[in-house]
Amino acid sequence: MxxxxxxxxxxxxxxxxxxxxxxxxxxxxxxxxxxxxxxxxxxxxxxxxxxxxxxxxxxxxxxxxxxxxxxxxxxxxxxxxxxxxxxxxxxxxxxxxxxxxxxxxxxxxxxxxxxxxxxxxxxxxxxxxxxxxxxxxxxxxxxxxxxxxxxxxxxxxxxxxxxxxxxFPQRALDHWRFLLSDNLRESALIYSHIARRVPLDMGVALGRFNTRLVTMRGLISAAASECEQSGASFELIQRCQRTLYSLFDRMDDIADTTAVVADGGQQRQAIVKALFRAAHGIRFLHPDLLLNVLPAPLLKAQTPGACDWLSAELSQTTTRLCDELLLLMPAILATQRTLLALSQEAAMRGRN
Structure with missing residues (x-):
């Protein structure tokens, strides 16, 4: 054996x-x-x-x-x-x-x-x-x-x-979800650097993000065909990514002149964790990692800063993206027998 x-x-x-x-x-x-x-x-x-x-x-x-x-x-x-x-x-x-x-x-x-x-x-x-x-x-x-x-x-x-x-069946769906996983991971790193005021070459990071986004756009039709879904779900996820790109671009412009978010880092940590979990979940087909319950955005009692509002919108966008992925995940899983079999075999070897 x-x-x-x-x-x-x-x-x-x-x-x-x-x-x-x-x-x-x-x-x-x-x-x-x-x-x-x-x-x-x-x-x-x-x-x-x-x-x-x-x-x-x-x-x-x-x-x-x-x-x-x-x-x-x-x-x-x-x-x-x-x-x-x-x-x-x-x-x-x-x-x-x-x-x-x-x-x-x-x-x-x-x-x-x-x-x-x-x-x-x-x-x-x-x-x-x-x-x-x-x-x-x-x-x-x-x-x-x-x-x-x-x-x-x-x-x-x-x-x-x-x-x-x-x-050697290279599926557009696989290519699409791996690119999405890379973009979600990139999003977590970008937001973490911005929120903590850690220097980052934003032009390079957003450039990588946008390059993947453009590539994903060309894969939607074939990916939807492979999992027998309409392109609407893929388009919604694409729109969420464009929103993330826009939010990071705006945050980078005002981060140096705006006070940090009001929650002392709790919201930031929750968003970063949710993005990392979603990236891992879509890459390795673990739907449970998409079940992220983000806390309600905590705004300052008086005159919330621009970063507060942008972080609140980022939290909502992350939640919406994870929800859309959860709805799409059953169709993705139905086409991924090979990877699932390999994952189960690896898990069994680990237990033995």
Whole structure:
């Protein structure tokens, strides 16, 4: 039993979401390369015509999309776009036999609709429709046989891309929550330094915070798809983080000229502890760490200072963020079997 654990340890480590997050660039590059080689072997082993379209599809599907949810979205969009575009191209070829002018009019109409929707939410699908139409129909010199081969190659390339994305499943949801954990930890450190009047390079700290926030924004759609949730919950958490950023920026501006908060540090300690607990809870999937009961903000009896009001708002924002994470946590836990299994195994080894 112990030998089996030792032999399977490297594989279990590679499947750990935290390991995948920490080495996502290297793993992504390796996965794309393996998928490309696999497609190349298929092309060289079987008499596949226009096989380069399979390789193009693999690179396009995986090239700049490392996350499983995003690959799945892109696969659906490309498959739909390719199918519709191929059918439109075949119709154009049929119309070309009747009248070239009629065929070109049909192609122009499809391109018009494709361009109109290309800047919409389904932009990639619309763009794929237009590209496939041109590839299939050409200027009337295409053939049905070529069209079917190209469509089949795109479908096979999409399937290979999905298989490669599932090999070491880098989930956008994991990337999102690890970035959120880093931002919550950063928030605790920033507020602790400001409240205690300890010098801190605020520009650098807030820069790191904002860089993660921008990255998280691009992950929301794929992350929501992976845990089968609407993007609204993620957007609320995103908004809470923007509020934290704004509060820290304002606190830093007035900290040197404003008296410390009125509660003698109790509120500060409670907020810092809540942020650290939330960071640990979302990183290691412990919902109980999000159950933080912050004391009511204690303002001065007369003329509360600006830091008092900002600290009170920070306390409310922290509570709201933890509440939103608690609501989202069941959906996150449902997608995290690997990490949970590793955590339970480690806990059992510790008890033994």
């Amino acid at each position: 112990k030998l089996a654990r030792i032999l399977t340890a490297p594989w279990r480590a590679v499947k750990n979401p935290l390991f995948l997050y920490q080495h996502h660039r290297q793993i992504h590059a390796l996965r794309v390369t393996l998928a490309f080689i696999f497609g190349l072997v298929i092309n060289l082993s079987f008499p596949i015509q226009h096989g380069s379209w399979m390789l193009v599809t693999i690179v396009v599907m995986l090239g700049n999309v490392p996350h499983l949810g995003a690959v799945a979205q892109k696969t659906r969009q490309r498959t739909v776009g390719t199918t519709v575009g191929a059918l439109a191209g075949l119709l154009a070829l049929a119309l070309y036999g009747v009248s070239p002018l009629l065929a070109f009019s049909w192609m122009s109409l499809v391109i018009l609709l494709s361009a109109y929707h290309a800047i919409d939410k389904a932009g990639y699908t619309a763009l794929t429709v237009g590209i496939t139409l041109v590839i299939v129909a050409g200027v009337g010199d295409g053939t049905v046989d070529e069209s079917l081969w190209r469509t089949a190659n795109v479908a096979l390339g999409s399937l290979i891309a999905m298989m490669a994305a599932s090999l």
